[in-house]
Amino acid sequence: MTRPPPYDRAALVRFAHQSIRKGSKSFSAASRLFDRETRERVWLLYAWCRACDDIADDQDHGRGRARGAVGGHAGLDPESRLATIRTLTELAIAGEQTGSPAFDALGQLLCEVPIPQVMLEDVIAGFELDAREWRPRSESDMLRYCYHVAGAVGVLMAAVMGVSCDENDPEAADTLDRACDLGLAFQLSNIVRDVWEDDANGRCYLPVEWLVEADIPPGEHTKPHYRARLVTIVARACALARGYEESSRAGAMRLPFRQRWAILAAANIYGGIGREVERLGAHAWDHRVSTSRLRKAEYLAAAWHEARGGIAPVLERPGLGRRDLMELARAD
Numbered sequence: 239m240t241r242p243p244p245y246d247r248a249a250l251v252r253f254a255h256q257s258i259r260k261g262s263k264s265f266s267a268a269s270r271l272f273d274r275e276t277r278e279r280v281w282l283l284y285a286w287c288r289a290c291d292d293i294a295d296d297q298d299h300g301r302g303r304a305r306g307a308v309g310g311h312a313g314l315d316p317e318s319r320l321a322t323i324r325t326l327t328e329l330a331i332a333g334e335q336t337g338s339p340a341f342d343a344l345g346q347l348l349c350e351v352p353i354p355q356v357m358l359e360d361v362i363a364g365f366e367l368d369a370r371e372w373r374p375r376s377e378s379d380m381l382r383y384c385y386h387v388a389g390a391v392g393v394l395m396a397a398v399m400g401v402s403c404d405e406n407d408p409e410a411a412d413t414l415d416r417a418c419d420l421g422l423a424f425q426l427s428n429i430v431r432d433v434w435e436d437d438a439n440g441r442c443y444l445p446v447e448w449l450v451e452a453d454i455p456p457g458e459h460t461k462p463h464y465r466a467r468l469v470t471i472v473a474r475a476c477a478l479a480r481g482y483e484e485s486s487r488a489g490a491m492r493l494p495f496r497q498r499w500a501i502l503a504a505a506n507i508y509g510g511i512g513r514e515v516e517r518l519g520a521h522a523w524d525h526r527v528s529t530s531r532l533r534k535a536e537y538l539a540a541a542w543h544e545a546r547g548g549i550a551p552v553l554e555r556p557g558l559g560r561r562d563l564m565e566l567a568r569a570d
Contacts, residue, residue: 244335245346253339254281261288264507267534271500279351279398282343286330287361287391289340290323294365316369323365331355353397360390363567368441375446377478378558378566383443384425385418385563392421393560396489399497409492411561412552416489418560419482420505426479427512430472434460434523444471465520476516481556483509487544488552499545506537 258266258281269280292298296319314322329336330345347353364386374380396417397403402410429436429443436442437460446456452467459468483505490501507529515522529537558566 244333245342245349247346250285250339250343250346251278251281254278254285254343257281257285257288257340264529264534265504267538268500268504268507271496271503271538273494273496276399276497279347280395282347283391283394283398285340286327286344286347289338290327290362290365293319293323294368316371320362320365320369323362327358327362331358347398351398352403353394354403357390357394357397357403360386360564360567361394364390371440373441373446374443377445377448380429380443380445380475381422381478381558382563382566384422384429385560386567388421388425388428389418389560389563390421392417392419392424392486395421399493401493413489413492415555415560416486418563419489419555420486420501422557423479423482423486423505423512424508426475426482427508427515430475430479430515430522431511431527433468433472435526444475448474460523469519469522472522473516476512478556479509479512481553485553485555487550491545491548491550495545499541502541502544503538506541507534510537 258269261284265284269277269284272280294316296314326336326338326341327344330341331348333345333349336342336345344358364383367383367386372383374383393414396414401413401417403414405411433442433444442457442459444459448471449456449459452464452471454464454467454471458464459471486505487502490498490505493501510529510533511527514527518524518527
């Protein structure tokens with residue numbers, strides 16, 4: 239006899255909804271377009287991802303220092319925070335209560351959706367890279383990081399939406415590839431938007447080789463006299479993001495209408511961030527680029543029209559794909 243999960247699902251859904259509303263206004267807006275079951279599962283997944291990110295960075299929903307930290311992680315060194323993420327995730331995978339609603343949310347989700355454990359491990363590997371103060375030397379390094387922190391989350395999202403994880407099914411595997419492409423596009427947009435913020439935290443996710451080619455010494459890319467060269471590098475990342483975003487649309491068009499609409503809306507909203515950074519050029523970091531409510535509404539409307547249209551063409555991705563990046567991750 240199957241044992242019922244030890245969770246209060248309704249309470250976890252409420253917690254997860256509050257988490258996404260606090261942590262990501264853009265993703266929260268797009269998530270409302272899903273049918274109820276998918277929407278709630280997406281919230282549950284988001285709550286776990288958000289908590290892992292906050293533990294890794296010792297923050298609260300991506301801001302400030304953590305207070306009342308999950309698992310008592312505040313003040314711990316990066317390796318200890320990573321260990322907390324792993325321990326709580328393992329408890330959730332085992333179907334046990336974790337003492338954290340965010341990790342219990344993952345446990346509840348796993349009771350409902352057959353997600354391979356390796357997919358979760360690929361996300362956690364991104365936090366491990368940050369714990370090691372890892373920096374990308376090459377474009378492939380940057381894309382591998384983007385895979386762990388966002389592309390792998392896109393794959394999880396596809397699984398939550400009912401896409402098969404059977405790698406022997408060519409269409410399902412390609413749809414997972416396209417979901418990963420959208421995650422890569424999202425993270426590339428985050429990287430170019432957050433150049434100044436990352437630098438203030440001692441991080442840089444632009445490849446060292448790109449900086450060298452532009453004759454910018456490592457660690458000096460935010461200096462005023464290198465601003466014009468930085469704009470050129472950022473434009474290169476934005477071009478990659480646009481290519482991955484367009485590639486992802488072929489996978490989105492295979493989903494049911496409401497899921498398709500939500501994913502295309504998210505693509506428009508996050509893609510708009512990267513496009514605005516590129517448009518602003520040297521002024522892109524005068525203030526943090528964001529999307530107004532009116533602009534979000536326009537993106538939602540555009541996504542609705544696109545979702546009602548025909549099947550998007552299957553485009554070649556502009557760089558490495560999911561399976562290439564998985565091989566790189568496994569080789570390390």
